[in-house]
Amino acid sequence: RALREAARLLRPGGRLLVVDFAPHVHEFLRGQHAHRRLGFAHDAVRQWLDGAGLDCEKVADLAGEGGGDKLTVTLWVGRDRRIAVAGAEREVA
Structure with a gap:
């Protein structure tokens, strides 16, 4: 809905930029930081963007430095499918 x-x-x-964690197993985040979800899969967010009328233009994962159990942040860029028409905002007399 959001x-x-x-x-x-x-x-x-x-364009709309969505930023969240990639799927992970850090359960402690639920209790310590009130996380309701442990990250989101690429396909799930793509489907949500599609349902909102947006094309998923790009997905990028930003891995935490140092590897190991660092969280990965994912960026999804959605673009509105509607096409802007030049001059459409002008009134016709």
């Missing part, structure tokens, strides 16, 4: 509302506010052709 992605649909954000997408509704975009201009035609506009």
Whole structure:
């Protein structure tokens, strides 16, 4: 629902950036930081973007430095499918 509302506010052709953790197994984050989910899979967010009328333009994973059990942050870029029409905002007399 949040992605649909954000997408509704975009201009035609506009972009929406979604940033969250990639799937992980750090259960302690639920209790210590009130995380409801342990990251999101690429396909799940792609489906949500699609359902909001956005094309998933790019997905990038940013791995935590040092490897090991560091969290990976994922960026998803969605683009509004509507096409802007030049001059459409002008009134016709």
